[in-house]
Amino acid sequence: AQSVTQLDSQVPVFEEAPVELRCNYSSSVSVYLFWYVQYPNQGLQLLLKYLSGSTLVKGINGFEAEFNKSQTSFHLRKPSVHISDTAEYFCATRQETSGSRLTFGEGTQLTVNP
Amino acid sequence: KAGVTQTPRYLIKTRGQQVTLSCSPISGHRSVSWYQQTPGQGLQFLFEYFSETQRNKGNFPGRFSGRQFSNSRSEMNVSTLELGDSALYLCASSLEPEDTDTQYFGPGTRLTVL
Numbered sequence: 001a002q003s004v005t006q007l008d009s010q011v012p013v014f015e016e017a018p019v020e021l022r023c024n025y026s027s028s029v030s031v032y033l034f035w036y037v038q039y040p041n042q043g044l045q046l047l048l049k050y051l052s053g054s055t056l057v058k059g060i061n062g063f064e065a066e067f068n069k070s071q072t073s074f075h076l077r078k079p080s081v082h083i084s085d086t087a088e089y090f091c092a093t094r095q096e097t098s099g100s101r102l103t104f105g106e107g108t109q110l111t112v113n114p
Numbered sequence: 115k116a117g118v119t120q121t122p123r124y125l126i127k128t129r130g131q132q133v134t135l136s137c138s139p140i141s142g143h144r145s146v147s148w149y150q151q152t153p154g155q156g157l158q159f160l161f162e163y164f165s166e167t168q169r170n171k172g173n174f175p176g177r178f179s180g181r182q183f184s185n186s187r188s189e190m191n192v193s194t195l196e197l198g199d200s201a202l203y204l205c206a207s208s209l210e211p212e213d214t215d216t217q218y219f220g221p222g223t224r225l226t227v228l
Contacts (some may be wrong), residue, residue, distance in 0.1 A: 024196050032215055034215070036219075041221070042222075043118070043204055043206075043219035043220050043221045043222055044204065044206075044219040045219070046216060046217065046218075051215060074213055086201075092156065093210055094215065096141070097168045098170060099145070099162050099164065099169045099214075100145050100147050100162050100164075100169075100170075100206070100208055100210065100214055100217060101147065101159050101170045101172075102147075102149075102157075102159065102217070103159070104149075104154075104156060104157035106156050107156060107157075
């Protein structure tokens with residue numbers, strides 16, 4: 001069975017500061033990894049995904065994530081955040097044999113303060 | 115292209131009633147997945163359909179059911195509603211097999227059970 005743990009439920013930061021949202025996964029087989037963002041009263045939007053290849057993945061809105069197989073982590077980073085980045089962020093995994101089924105972490109609320 | 119649409123956006127029901135939610139995927143997408151989002155349990159997978167066939171089912175009671183039509187539109191039904199069924203129900207579609215790992219989520223249907 002696979003699981004995803006997001007290590008911080010809330011992350012407050014000031015505008016223009018760097019941020020890292022942490023995600024660890026566990027799986028007995030190879031997985032694909034994702035970060036999604038959810039703005040208030042909206043659905044989820046894909047930020048980036050790791051399927052294979054380069055372990056540093058760049059996504060939309062200036063976000064990037066690094067896949068670390070030895071530490072089973074997939075942390076999300078942004079060098080300088082904006083007020084508009086305030087949202088909930090979800091880490092997710094998918095197994096190759098599980099169709100489109102995603103397993104999500106508990107979510108991290110990122111709040112960017114002026 | 116229009117995004118994933120879900121109807122209705124908001125729904126209020128009472129215990130014991132049943133409800134049907136609808137999801138129209140992006141044109142050309144044949145894979146549709148459903149998720150339940152609650153503050154306590156987070157995002158949990160309900161089921162997934164591909165070309166009118168249920169391919170995966172999450173760990174939900176039989177009161178939760180779904181189907182997919184030939185035009186890829188999907189419905190989910192919850193019978194004998196319980197207070198705990200109050201949640202945001204999200205559906206997602208993807209262009210499979212060409213791009214399984216880019217899933218597009220709808221805005222969700224917020225169900226309140228009184």
